[in-house]
Every structure is written in structure tokens, then in C-alpha cells.
Amino acid sequence: MARIIPMASTIKPSLSSLSFSGRTRFGVPLSHRRLTSFHLATVVPQSQSFGIRAFKLFKGESGCISIRAAGNAAQASTAATQENVLDWVKKDNRRMLHVVYRVGDMDRTIKFYTECLGMKLLRKRDIPEERYTNAFLGYGPEDSHFVIELTYNYGVDKYNIGDGFGHFGIAVEDVEKTVDLIKAKGGKVTREPGPVKGGKTVIAFIEDPDGYKFELLERGPTPEPFCQVMLRVGDLDRSIEFYEKAFGMELLRKRDNPEYKYTIAMMGYGPEDKSAVLELTYNYGVTEYDKGNAYAQIAIGTDDVYKTAEAVKLCGGKITREPGPLPGISTKITACLDPDGWKTVFVDNIDFLKELE
Numbered sequence: 001m002a003r004i005i006p007m008a009s010t011i012k013p014s015l016s017s018l019s020f021s022g023r024t025r026f027g028v029p030l031s032h033r034r035l036t037s038f039h040l041a042t043v044v045p046q047s048q049s050f051g052i053r054a055f056k057l058f059k060g061e062s063g064c065i066s067i068r069a070a071g072n073a074a075q076a077s078t079a080a081t082q083e084n085v086l087d088w089v090k091k092d093n094r095r096m097l098h099v100v101y102r103v104g105d106m107d108r109t110i111k112f113y114t115e116c117l118g119m120k121l122l123r124k125r126d127i128p129e130e131r132y133t134n135a136f137l138g139y140g141p142e143d144s145h146f147v148i149e150l151t152y153n154y155g156v157d158k159y160n161i162g163d164g165f166g167h168f169g170i171a172v173e174d175v176e177k178t179v180d181l182i183k184a185k186g187g188k189v190t191r192e193p194g195p196v197k198g199g200k201t202v203i204a205f206i207e208d209p210d211g212y213k214f215e216l217l218e219r220g221p222t223p224e225p226f227c228q229v230m231l232r233v234g235d236l237d238r239s240i241e242f243y244e245k246a247f248g249m250e251l252l253r254k255r256d257n258p259e260y261k262y263t264i265a266m267m268g269y270g271p272e273d274k275s276a277v278l279e280l281t282y283n284y285g286v287t288e289y290d291k292g293n294a295y296a297q298i299a300i301g302t303d304d305v306y307k308t309a310e311a312v313k314l315c316g317g318k319i320t321r322e323p324g325p326l327p328g329i330s331t332k333i334t335a336c337l338d339p340d341g342w343k344t345v346f347v348d349n350i351d352f353l354k355e356l357e
Helices: 072-091 108-117 175-184 236-246 306-316 349-354
Strands: 057-058 065-068 095-102 121-125 132-139 147-153 165-173 187-194 202-207 213-216 225-234 250-257 261-270 277-283 295-304 316-325 330-339 341-346
Touching: 057 316, 072 225, 072 236, 108 121, 108 132, 108 147, 108 250, 121 236, 121 261, 121 295, 165 175, 165 277, 175 187, 187 213, 213 225, 236 261, 236 277, 295 306, 295 349, 341 349
Parallel strands: 095 147, 165 213, 225 277, 295 341
Antiparallel strands: 057 065, 095 295, 121 132, 132 147, 165 225, 187 202, 202 213, 250 261, 261 277, 316 330, 330 341
């Protein structure tokens, strides 16, 4: 992760407006620009550490890391510490904040999302010195809803979505009516309205101008219309355990479809009809996917990024940005990769609300 560039305007920098050295936002190569590098290795304060660094870590069968220490007393103390870390995760106040991905034409995408999908443009900011633009869209304010953060890198009009990212989910009251509107606006429908295979829920699939797929799900009124992010994983049981223990998510439901050779698991911090969830999909026999360079990450709120990083490490996750405040603003974050390499950024809850003031 790289530093945030302060803006001259009244809009405060976003926690996810990060640039990597020698690359555009989120690692897309770009020439003729001023490079910014970020080499902050934040040391976790001792008071915020769980006190496990003096012990030797090793990975057990469960996927989480166990701790070996000399002597029975040390082993018991360390085991208790590990248990405390994972217990804290379950009690942490977490919420999916937004999902970040790249688009080739910002104005075109905003027009499609607002006119065809009924989203609102919540805020937009341009960083000409870093050659990128951000736009936040959704169905409600960022302090209470899961929203989209679009990124446009100057001069880059196309990205590789890959085959690892699946789709976003949007709950609508009338799928057929929504599809008719999208068709009238020139949108692409890839799956006509009808019951989901093996179920009764009416769905349809569409594509936005960049080729990102959206699943329209017919539901009654919901406080969270932007309701799903689907990612493909190579080992579903491993992923479920990781997201339960390291991220504190709940397994809401799991469904196997042997006829079509795939299994899905819905993970989240609340029921599907009231909150955004992560849909993990395992296709029989497929263990690796091409993630492309289009989809970036999900941001999740937490009360303590330091404890969050410890839990991720204990469960075998890779920390890509050590916990601590971002340069230029006081927002504390930490970034990590799950066992399949999908990126997540955890953001301090209080700091996030201050950014929105």
C-alpha cells in the first residue's frame, strides 16, 4: 500500500486512495508520471500486541497457526493468548464498507450505474498529480451502506477481469422490469430473468460497460440492495475456516450443486436480506484462478487494526501492509491476503467515520 496524496479541495482523502511505487492505483503500469513510494514498516506497539512474537509459530492441520513455547506454563499461556485473539475477532464490530475495482471510462460507468441500476453518486474526486480519479456509488451513505469505489487511471481504458472474480449482487423488487430498463439503455443481458437453477428465486445476469457481471436478485425491500461480492476459491473448506476465524464472519449457508459441479458458501456479518455478504464459489477440481488486474479489494471496518493483523497471522493469512496510520492522515489500516490471494483492507471504525465528516 502507498501513501495517500492530500487534496487541495475540501474533500478529505479516502482510506483506499493508495498508489504503489512505479505503478498506477492498485498496480496498473503507467508511464510519464511522478513516482511515489511508500516504505513505512509500522511497528506494533507493545501495548497493542498480543505478546506472541517471542514464541515459535508453526502451521497445524486446521490451517491456523499454533504456538510452541518452552515449558508447559508457557504453552498454556500462549494457547490462552491465541484463544483470546480469535475470541476477540468474534466480538469485534465489523462491517463490509466498500469494494474497489478499476474501470476504463469513469463517466460512462457512473452513467450506467445511476441510470440502469439506480445507484447514487455519493462523491467523486480527481487526483491529477497522481493521474487517477475515484468515484463512490451506492444506495445509501457510506457510514451505513456497502458501496462501490471505482478507480479510473488516466490513459488506461481496459483491464483484465480474469476468471477468479465472479460477480456483484444487487437486490431489486422486480427483476424483469429492471432488465427491460437496462436493455432500453443499451445494457448487455447475459441471462434472462427466471428462477435460479435448483431454486425459486428469480434472477438475471447483466454486464456493465467494462464487463463486470451483476446478478439481479428479486427480493422485497431491503436496507442493503448492493448485497453480494462473489469470488472463486480453490478450497472452500479452507476459505470458510479462514473467514470465520481470521475475519470473524459467519457461515450463513452452504449449498452443493453436484449436477453443475460447484459449491457455494455465503459468509458475512449479518443476514443476507439485510447486509452485504461474500459469496465464495468452489468449482469441482479447480484450485487456482487468474485474478486479472481489474478487481482490487474489499474494505472492512474494525475496532482495532493491530489485533486484526494478529488474528490474520495466526490463521495463516499474509499481511501485506502492517497495521498503523496512513501517511498524511490519521486513519489506521492493515491489509492482508486470504489463502487464495484475495486482498482485504481493514480500517479503523472511528477513523473511517472521521474521514466522512
